[in-house]
Amino acid sequence: KAGVTQTPRYLIKTRGQQVTLSCSPISGHRSVSWYQQTPGQGLQFLFEYFSETQRNKGNFPGRFSGRQFSNSRSEMNVSTLELGDSALYLCASSWPITSGSTDTQYFGPGTRLTVL
Amino acid sequence: GQQLNQSPQSMFIQEGEDVSMNCTSSSIFNTWLWYKQEPGEGPVLLIALYKAGELTSNGRLTAQFGITRKDSFLNISASIPSDVGIYFCAGLSGGSQGNLIFGKGTKLSVKP
Numbered sequence: 441k442a443g444v445t446q447t448p449r450y451l452i453k454t455r456g457q458q459v460t461l462s463c464s465p466i467s468g469h470r471s472v473s474w475y476q477q478t479p480g481q482g483l484q485f486l487f488e489y490f491s492e493t494q495r496n497k498g499n500f501p502g503r504f505s506g507r508q509f510s511n512s513r514s515e516m517n518v519s520t521l522e523l524g525d526s527a528l529y530l531c532a533s534s535w536p537i538t539s540g541s542t543d544t545q546y547f548g549p550g551t552r553l554t555v556l
Numbered sequence: 557g558q559q560l561n562q563s564p565q566s567m568f569i570q571e572g573e574d575v576s577m578n579c580t581s582s583s584i585f586n587t588w589l590w591y592k593q594e595p596g597e598g599p600v601l602l603i604a605l606y607k608a609g610e611l612t613s614n615g616r617l618t619a620q621f622g623i624t625r626k627d628s629f630l631n632i633s634a635s636i637p638s639d640v641g642i643y644f645c646a647g648l649s650g651g652s653q654g655n656l657i658f659g660k661g662t663k664l665s666v667k668p
Binding site: 473482483484485488495497498530532534544545546547548 | 656
């Protein structure tokens with residue numbers, strides 16, 4: 441089956457701009473979660489969506505928002521970009537984290553965002 | 557805020573040796589997850605734990621959800637060169653909107 445798709449793969453923006461990243465989950469998966477990875481902070485959880493509803497949420501400011509569509513595709517938006525937002529943004533699709541399902545979680549290749 | 561202390565930070569072992577790493581916290585978690593990440597790749601979920609005391613295996617990997625719900629460990633038996641990578645633990649807190657907290661990772665190097 442096709443894997444998790446993230447677009448774009450690379451993005452360069454300037455401070456103050458906004459950005460929208462897209463994630464298409466594996467067919468049949470209804471949960472999409474987003475993560476930020478940086479050398480300094482490591483992996484950090486942004487949020488998880490299931491059936492268009494945000495289920496879990498990390499400690500990120502309101503500039504970071506997301507949504508999920510009826511076809512399970514998800515978008516993440518970052519407004520008023522700061523230099524510190526430069527990171528690899530990963531999304532993963534699965535059954536919900538707490539479902540107890542034996543189906544595993546699959547990560548996409550990530551979007552590398554650079555803020556200048 | 558919630559934090560996970562993952563140890564050790566790095567390990568250099570000989571092929572065939574067993575490996576043990578753990579994560580501890582002062583906070584209680586409802587779910588523990590263990591991931592492996594190789595250079596240039598996204599994380600791969602290895603094991604998910606949902607109940608206190610649960611012991612789960614995935615091939616040569618075994619992980620346990622601590623009875624206190626504040627810790628978890630991962631063991632790798634008979635390590636092989638392809639076990640090289642960074643292993644992360646993650647704990648999911650409870651509540652209507654839980655937060656998934658990650659450890660800083662354990663970097664594993666295996667010498668053939």
